[in-house]
Amino acid sequence: MPNTKPLILVTHALPANWLSPLAEKCRLMVGPAGGAGFTPELEEHLLEADALFTLLVDPVTEDILERAPNLKVVSQMAVGVDNVDVAACTRRGIPVGNTPGVLTAGTADLAFGLLLAAARRIPEAQADARAGRWTTWNPTGWLGADLDGATLGIVGMGKIGVAMARRAQGFGMKIIFSNRSPLPEIEKNFNARQVPLDNLLEQSDFVSLHIPLTKETHHLIDAAALRKMKPSAILVNSARGPVVDTNALYEALTKGWIAAAGLDVTDPEPLPQEHPLYALSNCVITPHIGSASFNTRRRMAEIACQNVLAGLEGRRLLHCVNPEWMQHISSVQRPSLSS
Ligand code: DGY
Numbered sequence: 600m601p602n603t604k605p606l607i608l609v610t611h612a613l614p615a616n617w618l619s620p621l622a623e624k625c626r627l628m629v630g631p632a633g634g635a636g637f638t639p640e641l642e643e644h645l646l647e648a649d650a651l652f653t654l655l656v657d658p659v660t661e662d663i664l665e666r667a668p669n670l671k672v673v674s675q676m677a678v679g680v681d682n683v684d685v686a687a688c689t690r691r692g693i694p695v696g697n698t699p700g701v702l703t704a705g706t707a708d709l710a711f712g713l714l715l716a717a718a719r720r721i722p723e724a725q726a727d728a729r730a731g732r733w734t735t736w737n738p739t740g741w742l743g744a745d746l747d748g749a750t751l752g753i754v755g756m757g758k759i760g761v762a763m764a765r766r767a768q769g770f771g772m773k774i775i776f777s778n779r780s781p782l783p784e785i786e787k788n789f790n791a792r793q794v795p796l797d798n799l800l801e802q803s804d805f806v807s808l809h810i811p812l813t814k815e816t817h818h819l820i821d822a823a824a825l826r827k828m829k830p831s832a833i834l835v836n837s838a839r840g841p842v843v844d845t846n847a848l849y850e851a852l853t854k855g856w857i858a859a860a861g862l863d864v865t866d867p868e869p870l871p872q873e874h875p876l877y878a879l880s881n882c883v884i885t886p887h888i889g890s891a892s893f894n895t896r897r898r899m900a901e902i903a904c905q906n907v908l909a910g911l912e913g914r915r916l917l918h919c920v921n922p923e924w925m926q927h928i929s930s931v932q933r934p935s936l937s938s
Contacts, residue, residue, distance in 0.1 A: 672910020696906025713861030
């Protein structure tokens with residue numbers, strides 16, 4: 600008897616209980632840990648794959664889709680889907696799922712942590728303490744920036760931007776923001792002002808990025824943008840690396856166009872060990888850990904599993920980035936999931 604359960608290609612090893620909602624109803628082919636993406640072993644099975652369970656490091660290209668003619672759903676365990684050719688999925692009538700909501704607080708926590716770390720030079724001070732450079736209580740040593748009364752400019756007032764504003768309010772910061780659509784309610788709730796990006800860059804003591812990576816936002820923060828910022832300003836990026844021009848940022852940090860940066864995302868990613876940004880004491884770098892809390896990652900996997908199951912059955916995904924996929928649906932038969 601051939602196995603008729605749908606085949607799910609999971610690109611990266613995950614704790615078994617994170618995938619348990621799928622285990623009973625589907626055949627799972629799970630790739631190795633370590634970010635290898637579509638290994639030759641997984642690629643061999645694209646032809647029969649019914650669903651892809653992907654991470655943000657796995658390019659889901661036209662070529663991959665071409666080789667997976669039975670695909671019913673792409674389920675990404677992340678909110679950002681810039682690694683997925685969403686337009687190509689839509690043309691093929693394939694819904695693309697993502698996992699917003701559950702990582703809002705975690706990502707805002709990390710972004711705020713980077714803001715504090717860069718403002719108060721925490722990693723630099725720790726390195727000095729460990730290296731024996733803490734020789735006295737130095738009245739002029741490790742001086743940083745105050746948060747209280749400072750202006751935070753939030754670029755992109757989506758869920759994570761709002762969560763960042765909430766945290767900033769608690770620290771006595773003034774908030775300005777830029778966003779594609781007007782948000783009068785947010786202005787009211789946070790006593791904040793919505794301003795064009797250029798004004799935000801000029802006026803902010805801290806700038807925090809919370810926008811997706813798209814053609815429009817690629818290198819949004821380039822040399823010209825960095826030059827508009829205050830020399831005392833601190834840039835925080837927990838969104839996507841390529842939103843910032845890395846070479847321009849290096850120049851900005853070394854030439855004093857801005858004071859410091861806190862980066863949870865970089866371009867490229869991972870940032871190679873020999874990259875000059877690591878040598879800068881005014882640049883705090885973490886390895887894309889915005890959503891890396893036990894609960895958040897487990898819940899992201901849970902939603903990704905639910906999106907797989909919904910996609911296989913032709914139901915509405917919990918979170919779908921291309922609801923227009925339905926207009927392109929072909930006669931592809933959705934497999935039965937009865938176990
Ligand atoms: C996402 O979900 O896009 C985040 O970058 C993961 O931390």
